[in-house]
Amino acid sequence: MKETFDVAIVGAGPAGISAACILAEAGIKTIVFERGEYPGAKNLSGAVLYGHNLAQVLPDYIERGCPVERNIVESRIWYLSKDGGYSIGYRDRIFAGERKFNAVTVGRAKFDRWFAEQARKKGALVVPATVVVDLLRNERGWVAGVVTGRADGEVQAKVTLFADGINSPLARKTGFRAEPKPEQVSLAVKECIELPAEVIDQRFNVGREEGVTAEILGEITEGMDGIAVLYTNRSSLSLAIGANLADFRDHKKKPYELIEQLKQHPMLAPLIAGGKSLEYIAHWLPEGGYDAIPKLYGDGYLIAGDSALLFNALHREGNNLAMASGKMAAEAIIEALKRDDCSRRGLAGYGDRLADSFVLKDMKKYRRFGKFRYEHKELYGPLPHLAGEAAREMLTVNGVSKKQKQKLIMQHLRQGKFGLLRLARLAWQGWRSVK
Amino acid sequence: MHIVACIKQVPDTAQVKIDPETKTLIRTGVESICNPYDLVAVEAAVQLAEKYSGKVTVITMGPPQAESALRDCLALGAQQAILLSDRAFAGADTLATSYTLAQAINKINDADPVSLVLCGKQAIDGDTAQVGPGIATRLGYNQFTYVAEVIGLDPASNTITVRREIEGGSEVIEGKLPAVLTAELNLAAPRYASLPELVRSLRQEIKVWGARDVAALPEQVGLKGSPTMVREIFVPPARGGGQVFDTNEDKGNAVAGFLDTFFGKEQRLLEELLAKDGHAQE
Numbered sequence A: 001m002k003e004t005f006d007v008a009i010v011g012a013g014p015a016g017i018s019a020a021c022i023l024a025e026a027g028i029k030t031i032v033f034e035r036g037e038y039p040g041a042k043n044l045s046g047a048v049l050y051g052h053n054l055a056q057v058l059p060d061y062i063e064r065g066c067p068v069e070r071n072i073v074e075s076r077i078w079y080l081s082k083d084g085g086y087s088i089g090y091r092d093r094i095f096a097g098e099r100k101f102n103a104v105t106v107g108r109a110k111f112d113r114w115f116a117e118q119a120r121k122k123g124a125l126v127v128p129a130t131v132v133v134d135l136l137r138n139e140r141g142w143v144a145g146v147v148t149g150r151a152d153g154e155v156q157a158k159v160t161l162f163a164d165g166i167n168s169p170l171a172r173k174t175g176f177r178a179e180p181k182p183e184q185v186s187l188a189v190k191e192c193i194e195l196p197a198e199v200i201d202q203r204f205n206v207g208r209e210e211g212v213t214a215e216i217l218g219e220i221t222e223g224m225d226g227i228a229v230l231y232t233n234r235s236s237l238s239l240a241i242g243a244n245l246a247d248f249r250d251h252k253k254k255p256y257e258l259i260e261q262l263k264q265h266p267m268l269a270p271l272i273a274g275g276k277s278l279e280y281i282a283h284w285l286p287e288g289g290y291d292a293i294p295k296l297y298g299d300g301y302l303i304a305g306d307s308a309l310l311f312n313a314l315h316r317e318g319n320n321l322a323m324a325s326g327k328m329a330a331e332a333i334i335e336a337l338k339r340d341d342c343s344r345r346g347l348a349g350y351g352d353r354l355a356d357s358f359v360l361k362d363m364k365k366y367r368r369f370g371k372f373r374y375e376h377k378e379l380y381g382p383l384p385h386l387a388g389e390a391a392r393e394m395l396t397v398n399g400v401s402k403k404q405k406q407k408l409i410m411q412h413l414r415q416g417k418f419g420l421l422r423l424a425r426l427a428w429q430g431w432r433s434v435k
Numbered sequence B: 001m002h003i004v005a006c007i008k009q010v011p012d013t014a015q016v017k018i019d020p021e022t023k024t025l026i027r028t029g030v031e032s033i034c035n036p037y038d039l040v041a042v043e044a045a046v047q048l049a050e051k052y053s054g055k056v057t058v059i060t061m062g063p064p065q066a067e068s069a070l071r072d073c074l075a076l077g078a079q080q081a082i083l084l085s086d087r088a089f090a091g092a093d094t095l096a097t098s099y100t101l102a103q104a105i106n107k108i109n110d111a112d113p114v115s116l117v118l119c120g121k122q123a124i125d126g127d128t129a130q131v132g133p134g135i136a137t138r139l140g141y142n143q144f145t146y147v148a149e150v151i152g153l154d155p156a157s158n159t160i161t162v163r164r165e166i167e168g169g170s171e172v173i174e175g176k177l178p179a180v181l182t183a184e185l186n187l188a189a190p191r192y193a194s195l196p197e198l199v200r201s202l203r204q205e206i207k208v209w210g211a212r213d214v215a216a217l218p219e220q221v222g223l224k225g226s227p228t229m230v231r232e233i234f235v236p237p238a239r240g241g242g243q244v245f246d247t248n249e250d251k252g253n254a255v256a257g258f259l260d261t262f263f264g265k266e267q268r269l270l271e272e273l274l275a276k277d278g279h280a281q282e
């Protein structure tokens, strides 16, 4: 098409729309392409979002009617064996008061649509139902815009921002970044289970607009490096479980089998009892950590969010890294346009901003965490199993003396090759990988 | 030539369920789409406008969200879109709806004379197929329902020839413009909009008209103008299983039992068969 733009953005997820809001606010002519029928149409189910990062893009997001499902007041961590599990949780009144909206659940389909609408109100042009299938390059080989799947669908832009998520046919085709390797992504399945709001309030012991998250580890991933999560939405629960893609391949396991088993676990079954499954999706997550991050910008382009493999696996933070990187990309673009230099050099402000922020600092801090998890499969098999056995023994009242029980447990541990020394080493290595 | 297309935003009926207790449609979480027959009507209107260098105005009566259905139609190539939205319009049945739309078409016609009005043959949520004919009656236009093909249009003599689908076949009829056409699905195939057209549809301003703008009488619009009463909405009872004639016991008995039951229900078929048999014997 004849009309040209300052910035073309591929993907209307949290990364792309954050950038679009900032750019449009600065009066920069921006076009966003989204392959879904509407933004969010491809991003089903619920997710946790962080108010801080959203406020950085839209300070008045509450007044603008952000479709929040529940305000998270409690976080739980479960470590499960096949038949039981440990649970710790932390609830604080500050998250219902002063720090309300620190973390919230949203339905992505609703949230993305609302978020894109805010960008549109600020002046960005959000074009749905349109797939970017290729890139335009100028005579110097710079990215000079995009090609969409529609007739007369070429659009020239001074800068192109890739915010197209982790699974990118566009990257595969044009090579703007390398495809992640199987061990650098995890495959998650997610189910949304409908329950009346009152039932959720009762089962999680929260008020109407308040919610809980649970991160679940242990035997549930059957020896694969993985994790499950449970979030409360207003009148549904999001349950997801995922594991390293290479592990799925090597263990010949199917993700849907994991989620079906998880749903029958005694910690989970009563929470979801009577619920109706609304939707079911499978999705990749970038888990390669710091060392998997591709070149983040080049002549005429930048990459943000999942597409740039920015993900904090320890804290399950993807959306806020997406929003923060989208915002920083926009700021760098604004600078570059001002200087009229959209080359790799002109866009370098993006790299500096990321390096200077929690985005890359956190990822760097945890750079060895992925490897640690991947190499210690006992965390997802023998260890939670033995931990379960131990608790079982200690809690069973059967006339055996406690001292005798302790002895039995230690024996078990040793039989399972988990001497105290090995446990200490595991703890130490784990700590080192995230310190 | 100026063509007006009337469209409706409907819940995607593939997803609609009925709440068994309240007997109302569960609309939460159900996507709204432009009625598929209406998209066909708009595409046909645009094709005619392209052929006879005319223009297309799309209108809909609905809540503010119906704007997105209008944008879908702009992307197909309509030049102008008008949303008829007013609290007073809420709760309208087909009588009040056709009145409101006809009032709007009158106003559009005053500014730029209308030769054709296109509607979908029916909306997939109510399946009434009454609004198109209602508009024709109110405007005093000829009506061509269930149109599968526009065979010819002669602006000089102001006549249109269409093929319409009727039970067991089709019928070719001709009549004078202005006229109302209601579209079958095979009248036209809605196009995949080009990028510039899509971009235009996203940017274009959509006019909003209320009851006063179309000089509608308060007692004829919305709930007040709607004599239709919905007694009950219900899920049809599940059909029971078929009858079984056990051939393991006595085959002859089973077959006789089946024939008795079958022809007991299909008296006419039996009579026809007997009559034929009579012929054969003669």
Ligand SMILES: Cc1cc2nc3c(=O)[nH]c(=O)nc-3n(C[C@H](O)[C@H](O)[C@H](O)COP(=O)(O)OP(=O)(O)OC[C@H]3O[C@@H](n4cnc5c(N)ncnc54)[C@H](O)[C@@H]3O)c2cc1C
Binding pocket: A010, A011, A012, A013, A014, A015, A016, A033, A034, A035, A036, A039, A040, A042, A043, A046, A047, A048, A049, A130, A131, A132, A133, A163, A164, A165, A166, A168, A169, A170, A188, A189, A190, A240, A283, A284, A285, A304, A305, A306, A307, A311, A316, A317, A318, A319, A320, A322
């Ligand atoms: C099961 C699961 C649970 C998660 N839970 C959380 C959580 O609780 N908290 C959290 O912070 N993060 C979570 N994440 C991660 C989070 O979803 C992602 O990090 C985040 O969505 C990244 O945003 P994004 O904008 O980079 O990409 P996406 O959200 O993937 O958006 C990319 C968009 O681009 C579009 N697109 C792609 N290619 C094209 C193309 N060629 N043309 C046009 N459009 C295109 C897509 O349709 C999509 O809308 C979870 C992920 C999964 C899979």
